[in-house]
Amino acid sequence: MVEVPPVVLDRASGTPLSVQLADALRAAASDGTLRPGDRLPSTRGLATALRVSRTVTAAAYDQLLAEGWAGGRRGVGTFVVGTAAPAPVRAPGERAAAGAALGTVDLRAGSPCLEVLDRAAWRRAWRAAGDRPPDDGPEPAADPAFQRAVTEHLLRHRGLPAAPGEVLATAGTSAAVAEVARLLPPGSRVGVEDPGYQRVVGALRDAGVTVVPVPVDRDGLVVDAVPAGLAAVYCTPAHHHPLGRRLSAARRAALVARARAEGWWVLEDDYDGELRYDVAPLPLLAALGPDVTVHLGTTSKVLSPTLGVGWLVAPPELRAALVARRTATGTRPARAGQRVFAALAGSGDLARHLRRLRRELAGRRAEVLAAVAAGGATAEGDPAGAHVLVPLPDRAAEDAVVAAAAERGVALDGLARHWAGPGPHPAGLVLGFAAPPRADLTRALPVLGDVLGRT
Structure with a gap:
């Protein structure tokens, strides 16, 4: 075993100690201070030397193992594998395979930040849900405890007053939109934002309605461009x-x-409305027009898709029609996820999780903006949610950036797939920053800045 070079850890830095340690060891391997075959100290021994917890050193070693800089031998120890030798020139396909071998970092939008989810709270909620007796029959509307939890959640976090009986459980936003669409008259047309959420577009088409793209500008949906004769607007x-x-x-x-005057529904998808980092959000459409708005929420972006649950708040006639259809067809959202959500809310763990989540995502967003700026580009979007938009000159640039990042183990999402109407369309990247563990995000952002700089 060789003596590890001096490592300076900045405890006042916002960068986790494990990331700092992994960076220092990686640099030592790159500059030749550590050589292939050198055995690293044990995680316990290094933790003692650096006066940090063993969790820090173990996390750093795990990162180096995942990246291929180090290798482990059971019962023997951890050894340096990475070298300072220049990387061989590979064909594009080989480079992509090499990136995949190190573990792709996914910077596409749509997945939750599981790293801040308190696993002990998660287990407690599932145990609490399991302590309740099994159902002896279906409940087409919602579990009463879930209705109460959602009511409190909407009032506290979204400023929407609602009675528990006004809340229906759903299997998620897309499923809820499809349920509503199946109640519309045959041949109905539904307006959707363009660009927009393509899963909902797919759900609407699958339900048999015609999708009508409506343009979006810097102030959101262009209401004046909504055509006449629609049954709903999402x-x-x-x-x-x-x-x-x-x-x-x-x-x-x-x-x-317009919805009131022309007799159509507004389908308000509030998919990450709890996540704002500057000021309070504007009033919900459901608060402005409760008689014409179907308010939709989901747990998949702020907790986990594992729950498979969301909610819907709608006018009485629509709620009654949905419940009647569920009763007639035997379709209904499962109650297990509803009970877990109710347990998280009732214990206070949900509120604590949302506070942690907002702090974490605000910090990640700042790091993403810095990386984009380092690449000479600009990120757009309100200080909210878990993604930003990076405009690019054209589709060719978009495709080139996505491909270059993929070759280096970073998955990016181009704007091209988010359009429902005919082109040509503006190009760009839709950058998500919630899903990767912080260490992976830290590793991926320099790659992002570099590929943007080469555009």
Whole structure:
């Protein structure tokens, strides 16, 4: 075993100690101070030498093992594998395979930040849900405890007053939109934001309705461009997917006014409305027009898709029609996820999780903006949610950046797939920053800045 070079850890830095340690060991391997075959100290011995917890050293070693800089031999120890030798020139396909071998870091939007989820709280909630007796029959509306939890959640975090009986459980936003669409008259047309959330577009088409793309600008959905003769309009007003903007107050009022005047529903997808980092969000469409708005929420972005549960708050006639259809067809969302959510809310663990989540994602967002700026680009979008938009000159640049990042083990999402209407369309990247562990995000951001700089 060789003596590890001096490592300086900055405890006042916002960078985790494990990341600092992994960076220092990686640098030592790159400059030849550590050589292939050198055995590293044990995690316990290194922790004692650096006066840190063993968790720090173990996490650093795990990162180096995942990246291929180190290798482990059971019962023997951890050894340096990476070298300072120049990387061989590979064909594009070989480079992509090499990136995949190190573990792709996914910077696409849509997945939750599981790293801040308190696993002890998660287990407690599942145990609490399991302590309740099994059901002896179906419940097509919602578990009563879930209805109470959602009511409190909406009032506390979204400022929406609702009675428990006004809440229906859903299997998630796309499933809820499909349920509503199946109640519309045959041949109905539904407006959707363009660009927009393509899973909902797919759900609408699968339900048999015609999708009508409606343009979006810096103030959100262009209400004046909504055509006549629609049955509903779907939108993401709190944080547009994927452009990251919010629907202006004037357009919210105009959208509700048109819905009332023309007799159509507004489907308000509030998918990450709890996540704002600057000021309080604008009033919900459901608060401005409760008589014409179907408010939709989900647990998949702030907790986990494992729960498979969301909620819907709608006018009485629509709720009654949904419950009647569920009763007639035997379709209904499972109650297990509802009970877990209710347990998390009732214990206070949900509120604590949301506070941690907002702090973590605000910090990650700042790091993403810095990496984008380092690449000579600009990120757009309100300080909210878990993604930003990076405009690019054209589709060729978009494809080139996505491909270059993939070759280096970073998955990016181009704007091209988010359009429902015919082109040509503006190009860009939809950068998500919630899903990767912090160490992986730290590793991926320099790659992002570099590929943007080469555009």
